[in-house]
Amino acid sequence: xxxxxxxxxxxxxxxxxxxxxxxxxxxxxxxxxxxxxxxxxxxxxxxxxxxxxxxxxxxxxxxxxxxxxxxxxxxxxxxxxxxxxxxxxxxxxxxxxxxxxxxxxxxxxxxxxxxxxxxxxxxxxxxxxxxxxxxxxxxxxxxxxxxxxxxxxxxxxxxxxxxxxxxxxxxxxxxxxxxxxxxxxxxxxxxxxxxxxxxxxxxxxxxxxxxxxxxxxxxxxxxxxxxxxxxxxxxxxxxxxxxxxxxxxxxxxxxxxxxxxxxxxxxxxxxxxxxxxxxxxxxxxxxxxxxxxxxxxxxxxxxxxxxx
Numbered sequence: 690x691x692x693x694x695x696x697x698x699x700x701x702x703x704x705x706x707x708x709x710x711x712x713x714x715x716x717x718x719x720x721x722x723x724x725x726x727x728x729x730x731x732x733x734x735x736x737x738x739x740x741x742x743x744x745x746x747x748x749x750x751x752x753x754x755x756x757x758x759x760x761x762x763x764x765x766x767x768x769x770x771x772x773x774x775x776x777x778x779x780x781x782x783x784x785x786x787x788x789x790x791x792x793x794x795x796x797x798x799x800x801x802x803x804x805x806x807x808x809x810x811x812x813x814x815x816x817x818x819x820x821x822x823x824x825x826x827x828x829x830x831x832x833x834x835x836x837x838x839x840x841x842x843x844x845x846x847x848x849x850x851x852x853x854x855x856x857x858x859x860x861x862x863x864x865x866x867x868x869x870x871x872x873x874x875x876x877x878x879x880x881x882x883x884x885x886x887x888x889x890x891x892x893x894x895x896x897x898x899x900x901x902x903x904x905x906x907x908x909x910x911x912x913x914x915x916x917x918x919x920x921x922x923x924x925x926x927x928x929x930x931x932x933x934x935x936x937x938x939x940x941x942x943x944x945x946x947x948x949x950x951x952x953x954x955x956x957x958x959x960x961x962x963x964x965x966x967x968x969x970x971x972x973x974x975x976x977x978x979x980x981x982x983x984x985x986x987x988x989x990x991x992x993x994x995x996x997x
Contacts (some may be wrong), residue, residue, distance in 0.1 A: 706773040711753070713768040716808040717956065718849045722761040723768075724775040732759075736808055739802040740772070743795070747778045756964040757830055757913070762956030763997055764850060767831075767963040771823040792816045820973025821966075825980055829893060829965040830913060832997060834906040835924045835958045838929075841901050841902035851903060852958035858929030860897050860904055866928045866935040867895040868904070869941045870921070870942060877945040879921055880914035888914045888945075897925065904929075907962075918997040923956040959997055 713732075721729040725737065733753055741750035751772040759765060782794040796814040803809060820826070835851040837843065838858040844851075870892055877888040894909035906925065908918050924941070927933040933951065941948050967975050 704804040706775055707779050707792075708771055708773050708817040708821060709795060709814055710821060711770045711772065711796070711814050712812040713770060713809065714766045714812055715760060715764065716770070716849065717762050717806045719808060720761065721754055722763070723758045732809055734768075735803070735997070736799065736811075739799045742802055743798050744774075744778050744781065748775060751778070754823050756827050756908050757961055759961055760916070760956055763959045763961065765961040768961055769823045769827075769964045771817055771821060789881060791929045798970070806932065818969040818972055820976060822976040823964075823974070825976035826966050826972045827964050828975065829909055830961065831894075831909045831912055831963040831965075832913070832918045833960050833962050834908070834918065834954065834987075835955075835960075836904040836906075836922070837902070838904060850960070854926060856930050858904060858926060859876055860899055860929065862931075862935070863904070863925045865899040866914065866933075866938050867897055867921070867925055869935050869939055870895055875916060876917055878940065878941045878948050879917050880947075881916040881926070882947065883915055886914065888902065890914060890917070895921065913997055916953055916997060917927055918959060919954040919956065920951075924951045926954065927951040931980055946973075948957055956997075961997075 695698070698713060704784070713736075715732050717732075719730065720732050720735075723732045723996070725731055725733045733755065735755060737750065740753075744750050751774055753770045753772050756769040759768070779792070782798070783791060792815050793813070796811040799811045799814075800807070818967075835847075836854055836858070837847070837851050838854045839856050842949070843853055873891045875889050876892075880888045890913065891911045892908070893911065894907060896907050898905055906922055924933065924938050926940065927950070928935065941950055966972065
């Protein structure tokens with residue numbers, strides 16, 4: 690038996706299905722976000738349509754659970770999802786793939802259906818460790834946002850992945866303001882409200898630096914509420930232009946009320962870089978804890994959604 694087959698046999702004996710992890714990348718420009726929506730092209734919709742093609746002879750097609758449901762226009766290089774396959778579905782990958790079959794074959798099949806010029810790519814598919822849940826087991830997410838200000842010539846090839854801003858921005862002021870915002874707080878001032886969902890999050894990292902003339906923000910948190918990253922970027926730009934100060938951002942955050950003091954940055958400059966998980970032995974416990982906090986107190990601890 691191969692390692693994949695042994696893991697699959699163990700999973701099947703206890704649950705009747707085998708869980709696979711998918712690592713994904715996509716250009717969000719022409720997608721209406723991640724989540725499946727009627728009559729709209731979405732990342733989930735495209736991938737699940739491909740899954741239906743792959744497994745059309747083997748019962749109902751699997752569905753995807755994702756680590757973070759990105760909004761329209763947001764990109765990803767490190768998105769993570771999972772799906773559950775029946776024994777027959779997994780076995781079909783072994784018999785129909787010329788490069789060895791197994792769980793890894795699913796990525797090849799999906800990419801083959803999408804084509805070489807596709808704006809979505811499955812970087813890897815593999816049997817998931819016991820207890821893995823792409824959404825609830827995650828402990829942090831990292832985003833990057835790119836801003837080219839008036840100090841840098843515009844490059845049309847970057848227009849879908851970089852915000853062009855027609856003013857000179859002070860990166861030192863932006864970095865200082867970003868650092869001052871770190872910690873566990875209620876981010877209602879920086880989030881679009883959603884009924885039944887909390888705005889309390891731990892902002893673990895928020896930095897700004899110039900790379901080849903482009904201002905790049907790196908933002909990490911346990912999770913993000915809707916439009917949080919783009920709001921943080923928009924507030925930082927206001928600081929960089931001198932319209933707001935570091936203290937203003939702290940005061941706005943602590944007011945815990947949606948504000949019009951800055952503009953929310955557009956989606957095109959934002960990319961989900963990475964999703965972090967605990968050691969394999971802690972995956973199930975982490976997922977249980979996250980679900981329990983959400984179910985017990987949604988107004989305070991609903992952490993798993995990523996809204997940018």
